[in-house]
Amino acid sequence: MTQYQSDLLRLLEERGYIHQTTDAEGLDALAAKQVVPGYVGFDATAPSLHVGNLVSIMLLRRLQQAGHKPVVLMGGGTTRIGDPTGKDEVRKMLTDDAIEGNIASIRTAFERFLTFGDGPTDAVMVNNHDWLGQIGYIEMLQRVGTHFTVNRMLSFDSVKLRLEREQPMTFLEFNYMILQGYDFRHLSGAHGVRLQMGGSDQWGNIVNGVELARRMDGTEVYGLTTPLITKADGTKMGKSVSGAVWLNETSLPSYDYWQFWRNCDDRDVGKFLRLFTDLPMDEIARLEALEGAEINHAKEVLANEATRLCRGEDAAIAAAQTARDTFAGGGLGEDLPTIEVGADGIRLGAACTELGFTASNGESKRKIGEGAVKLDDEVMSDPNFLITITPGNTSKLSLGKKKHGIIKGI
Structure with missing residues (x-):
């Protein structure tokens, strides 16, 4: 381990956040002597971010915990362009109202992870449309434009991979790296920002910003990226079997969020505890050393701590109780996904889809045919089976061992 002098880099290294830095020694010296404002950029393409964004959010949280100032940059301007990094398709255009609505919704999640305010280490949220929207094309x-060469821009993976795959990249998207570089340069001047952080796929964009600030203003700024966070099975963070794991309650129930962490691979427990909870390192070491059935306790701690950070104490307690009621007690937890049916009832296949177990009735039919669906713990075989429930009563529908829902008669 590198012997850093600043609390910031010591904290980031011991918890596994550091992949690359543009100048580790310079950043370490700066962080040891003054408050460092640092930022991460997020585009507002949906009303919620997902767990794939969580490591970057936790970076900002660690920055604040170490006595520095987090700056959340919302891409009100760059969302109109689209980051080509890791994408094979052109991003769909959003209206101004949709982007503003997404930003307002996303802010509610950040308010759980960061302390916002006017103090020297309080977090602030800024919108790059405020400055990018004011720059004329010729001026830009x-x-x-004179500080970027096309040769260099073509060498970045975000561009090169699209060209190699013969996937179209619009000139609009090609400009994204210029705008992101300009964001860093603007924030260094307007907000004293000295650090940009992000995932490893953002390295090229971050380096562009570091170089642009130096060339245009003579300002020394720094970049830091995290490793690519993957699950033990090699898949990216952010997705579960049933889709994106959203941070906002309005996009994903807290029980499903809790279950995502509870169902993680045994091999991921220690890494996820370090990255996504505030538990002390000695407690994490104890939990990740558990073996056999005891590792399930560590997973429950992970689920409780991660849910507490993102959704609050009450949501974490309710989700854990629902899990106990559903799995241990054989009962029905109040936090489970629920649908209501009237006197006409509902077909078994349609119920699976409405509860979110499956993406379509066709998928429901396959799962039922595999014997994976149970109604009140009895295996069902007919997707057209009509479920009827008298008003006030409930039934439990299950897909496999981990997906459960309630059908309520009204």
Whole structure:
């Protein structure tokens, strides 16, 4: 381990956040002597971020915990362009109202992870449309375009991979790295930002910003990226079997969020505890050393701590209780996904889809045919079976061992 002098880099290294830095020694010295404002950028393409964004959010939380100032950059301007990194398709255009609505919704999640305010280490949220939207095209070409060469831009993976796959990249998207570089340069001047952080796929964009600030203003700024966070099975963070794991309650029930962490691979427990909870390192070491059935206790701790951070104490307690009621007690937890049916009832296949177990009735039919669906713990075989429930009563529908829902008669 590198012997850093600043609390910031010591904290980031011991918890596994550091992949690359543009100048570790310079950043370490700066963080040891003054408050460092640092930022991460997020585009507002949906009303919620997902767990794939969580490591970057936790980076900002660690920055604040170490006595520095988090700056959350919302891409009100760059969302209109689209980051080509890791994408094979052109991003769909959103209206101004949709982008503003997404930003307002996303902020509610950040308010759980960061302390916002006017103090020297309080977090602030800024919107790059405030400055990008004011720059004329000719001005941008003259002031900023001269600092970028097409040769270099073509060498970045975000561009090169699209070209190799013969996937179209619009000239609009090609400009994204210029705008992101300009964001860093603007924030260094307007907010004293000295650090940009992000995932490893953002390295090229971050380096562009570091170089642009130096060339245009003579300002020394720094970049830091995290490793690519994957699950033990090699898949990316952010997705579960049933889709994206959203941070906002309005996009994903807290029980499902809790279950995502509870169902993680045994091999991921220690890493996820370090990255996504505030538990002390000695407690994490104790939990990740558990073996056999005891590792399930560590997974429950992970689920409780991660849910507490993102959804609050009450949501974590309710989700854990629902899990106990459903799995241990054989009962029905109040936090389970629920649908209501009237006197006409509902077909078994349609109920699976409405509860979110399956993406379509066709998928429901396959799962039922495999014997994976149970109604009140009895295996069902007919997707057209009509479920009727008298008003006030309930039945439990299950897909496999981990997906459960309630059908309520009204």
